[in-house]
Amino acid sequence: MDEIQYSEFENPSFDAKELVQRYRKRIPLPHLQKILRGHHAATRQELIELINEKYADFVSLSSRMQGVERALKPLRAPLEESSELTKGLHTKLGGLLQKAEEAHQGLARIQARKAALNAYIENARLLQKIQCSTGQKWSNPQESDDFFRDRITQECIARDLRRVRLNLEGASAEGDAPECKALLDEALAFQEDFSKRLQEKLRLLLSASKKGWEASQGDSAADRRIPRSELVAVAHTCKALCTIGHSEPVEQIFAEVFAKAALEEISVACSAAAEEAKRKAMAETSGAKMVAGAVDLAVFFQSVAKAFFTEESALLGFAQRLRRGSDGDEALAVPSLKLVAYSVVLPALRQVQEVWPNVFMPAFPDTFAANYVHFTKFLQAAEEVMDTSEAQVLRRDPALCDFQRKWKTQVYCSLRTKEAAQLMDAAARRLATSEPAQHKAAGGFWLEVSSELARTIDLVWSAWYLSSLFPKMARLSLELLARYGKLLSGFAETSSTAGLGWDAGASPPGWNTSSQPVRLARAASDVLQVMHSLQVDGAGAGTIAKLFLDRLPADEKPKQLTQALLADSAEGLRPTLALLKDEMLKQVVAAMVTHFAAIRGIPAFYRMLNKPVPTKASPYVESSLRPLTAFREVLVGSAIRDTEIISSWLKEMVDGASQEFTSQAAQLIELTRQQEASLRRLAGRGSGGEEQVSDLDKIHMQLCLDVDTFSQMAAETAGGSAEGLSKLIEAVSGIRRDKPP
Template sequence: MAINHHHHQPPSQPPRTDLFGDPIDHHPSWFNQSAFLNPSFTSESYISDLRTFVPFETLRSELQSHLTSLKTELVELINRDYADFVNLSSKLVDVDGAVLRMRAPLVEIREKVLGFRSDVEMSLSELKCGLRERNVASEAREVLELLIDTSHVVSKVEKLIKELHSVPVDGSNGDLHTAEKSHLSNGVSKQHSKNGTDLRETQSMLLERIASEMNRLKFYFAHAKDLPFIENMEKRIQNASSLLDTSLGHCFVDGLTHKDENAVYNCLRAYAAVDNTQNAEDIFRSTVVAPLVQKVIPYSSSGVVSGSAGDELEEDYKQIKHLIAEDCTFLLQISSTENSGFHVFSFLANSILKEVLWAIQHGKPGAFSPGRPTEFLKNYKSSLGFLADLEGYCPSRSAVANFRAEAVYVDFMKQWNIGVYFSLRFQEIAGSLDSALVGSRLNPIQKSDSEHGLTLKQSLTLLECLKSCWREDVLLISISDKFLRLTLQLLSRYVNWLSAGLSARKNRNSGPNSPFEWAVSAAPDDLIYVIHDLDHLAADVCGNFIGHVFEILKSCSTEEVDLVKDSILQGGKSLKDLVPSVIDSIIDTLAEKCSEEVQQLQGIVAAYRMTKKPPPVRHSHYVSGVLRPLKVFLDGERATTYLTEDTKGKLVQGAAFKITGRYYELAADTVNTARKTETSLQRIRQGARARHGASSDTSGHNVTETDKICMQLFLDIQEYGRNLATLGVEAANIPSYTSLWQLVAPQDRQAEIRF
């Protein structure tokens, strides 16, 4: 039955959409329709994957919606091709006959293909078998050739070694002919030398050939060492190798002894060929280097020192460098020949430096001890110079880098414990400053004892410690950063010592074991030394000291030098910044002493209270003593010697302001108290007169006791102002003096301060 009886293709319908414009059959993102087309699709796994985040009801609803859409799509497809679907049965006529006619030729073709395939597979199998047999034969042939070549090389090496033994080592011994011996015994030394040189050269060339063949033999042995034939030959190979090493060693020693350039060159090529550089280096060390070094630093292998006393190495290094230049340059020049392949040898490290290190360890072990810092540093610097001298024999920068990377070079540098050395120097320098700062008082020094113009032992110790950090016999450039840090720590220690002491002095924090007793008990004259030293220290640190440090660090980069400069300048500034605090401490002490004299103004009240004393006509006696402590201080020997005019001005101004402030406080308190007292007395008198019927009228022209007190204070502050003027201080510029003037001056004198 047709689903739709229209025989024409229905027009395509636009997709249906909902209210929001989405397709009605639109599915959520988690509903993957393509999963149903996967051949490995199973409903159980599909549902188990979705159940963790999709409810069953939602999943069932989506599946039903998808089924409905599939059915609808199927109906639409059938309706679209309905005419072809209906006519399909009418077009399929005699289909079975056509199938029978096509089957026979197809079967025939299939049989032919299967037969051809069988023939091809058989041929392929035979071909693969032949190839395997060929590969086996080829491998066997290669092994056989390798064995034959190995046998030939072993035989050749043994033949060459026999030929080598028939050649005498030199012209003075060996299997020489009788005629040759007779010829040599006739004393023809020139011919003797020539024959010896020729024999060494011949032997060295033969050894080079043998080494080359041994190199080939090692290659063959490495590729066939598991074969029984090779295992049977292993003993012959080892014997040949041992004979080669022995003969090569004798020839190399002979060449070194007679400084035969050609023989040594050939021997080195032989050693390089068999990759046995260590033997060459050891022979050179024992034959040439060791006797030279033992002449300078005698030692014994047991570690018992048998040489000269003392652990200094500078003179030893000088002698060793001279001997190396004289007796070792010959081989070092040969080993540095360009394009010779001798870069594999390291005679500088493994022969010379190793022997020198061994000699020092067994002949002068104390040279490496940092327990004596001065000797240690001298030896270390001498050692660096010795290493630099050895590096001068390197033909290139890469050779220098290789020399420094050698194990013996690293071991040599490890012998010098720079960390322990700095720790000892730190304790020595920092401990010296700490010891100077521990005392309970400031320690002035004799003027003749200080070359730097300093006056205190503490300051002189600081400067000496700072300079010690950068002395040639203390500083190590490689750890200059640590010495810079120590420099800044010394400055900080001194600054903290002073600032903490001044703080304790201000707060009167003193005790029997107080570390700040020096500051609390210091007289103003003692603090003059502190001001003077701070100025000199700051100037020296920011001047000559920085210049000395720059001269030492001139090889460093500009950026690094600038950082050093800034840090040291900051330290110098911290010294300079302490000067105002010391000045304030002196001012406080002087102001306190002057204020004791000011206290006497309280006697003015007693002088005029309840007395008939007439109004004053001259200032009080105490006024002349108010500024006396300040004047005595300024006129003292230390102040005139060590204080600059600028510092004196700051001291006078600060003291004047503080003393005048105290003067005003006492005067204001005295006047206010007197006025309150007088008011109370007047009130009591008026009440008494009123009770007795007496007249309460008083004459306005009578001078009261308070007026007399103010008149006396006015005379006093005028004299005080004149005394300030003698010290160079303008009284009118002091706010507290202005307030004091307005407190006691008559009305007609209030406008202008004049005395």
């Protein structure tokens, strides 16, 4: 092997690609790449040493690899031959599997064809037998010597027809069976003809029963029963039709015979009553705005319920007797029929949609709500005469769901919300100017806005309420309560700038009935009454809470949620109540503290005038408490039930007045001490040695006596001692000659 020309690597401008091509057969490519990388990283001498050190290993590895290749060369041809044989075997096996699969499919088709032919032969014989039996039955209807055998034969034919149809439908679905499809078409055509004959027969039977029922109108309810022979004939005919899956035509026939003409007559009567009511309204109101869409459906729904849901109804008699059999005879039961639902209720609802399509629009909200309530009551009356399964089927029926969706309840709710807002706005505009009305035992409110709130909420749940709008009606009521709280909060804020209204010259002195404190007290009384009406406790529910709870279902979870909403709404009125209380406190305290200016005149009354020792309180004490006493009478007269609330409010007023009294007393004490110190510095002042009580002592005694009297009378008026009174007594404790025990 030629030596590597290291001088080529020493050349700085060597071509690495060319060197790789030259040495790749002698040096493995990874090592050669390492050498080239080393050329860029190491010195020329290090690169040469690396190549010489690993060259022998490279040559040895290359020699061994050539030996391995020579050893494997004899094995290559057998292995390739084995691979070709394996591929050929795989191709042959695949062909065999495909042929087996085709054979299996052919066998399955043969078996399906055989089954279809067997089904065809069996059902063709059965259909021929049915046709023969039916031909004999229709050809000699008067020759039957056994009434029940004739009815049983009719039902057997229906069962055989159903079996033929089901067998042929299954055979046609499983494979290619044109003869089964042709036989199925023949069977369906025969079944349709058989059904038409039975329907005509049922129509004749029901017409005869209707005539007999109408002929017995004068008989008592106990005597007016459907004859058993007629019931048996109708029951077996209905069973035969239901067996072949034609229960819907049965219900349509009942509706045509018993309900169609009656519903048309009732519709005409209802339209005539609506026109008469419209004419009277226009005459009474000199052209009231009325349209045809304002028809009241009370006459229609009540008449339908009276005609079909009482013992006077022949249709209800059939429905009850065919539901579970007559007189306990289960053989006469046709439970698949839903005569009340599909022969009365749904036809009546279709009649409404056809004759009065405008009733679903709330152009006249009162009439819309009344019609919706009439429909709801009609549906409830229908469910009362149904069994549970029939009522459940009716509730899920698409026709009833579509009828319920036609009522534009969302539009109606929006109109009612707007109307309620207008009522509250009108009452709010009169709130600031109107005088509080006299307390009425019926309404129990002083302010017109409170009465309007109670009236509107009652209107929401009585005249406006719809069963499908409970969440929206509840939301509207809660919004009205929140609006009411904001209105009275604004009323309290505007009252803070008004006059006091305290009439000290009256006999006796008192608060004017039109004064702001009186109005605030009565407003607070209304708020408390509204909060009380929202409460639900062991004693029962308040008036407003009862309106909510009476409309709830028996489920406990909605009841708990509603109670929580009512509690939150009552808590939402507490800030309004606190604001009213604060404004009352400010004005009553302002009327009380004006009399405390007389405290500054106590020193002038005793100093250097040789006045006797005081034995009673100053007149200003009683005068300052008169506004509080009079306002207590206002609170009591405002019909506030909770005496604890009255007492707490009076105590807060006493605290406010006591704070001003304390300030005035502290100023007087400090002033007298300064004056006394100045007098002692005057050399010419006579002390009056025989005098045991100084003028300063008399001033302090008078002040203490005023404080004690004020504290006692205020505590009696407020129903308990207040915190401000304790601070007031503590403020004068340092000037008492005899410390209180």
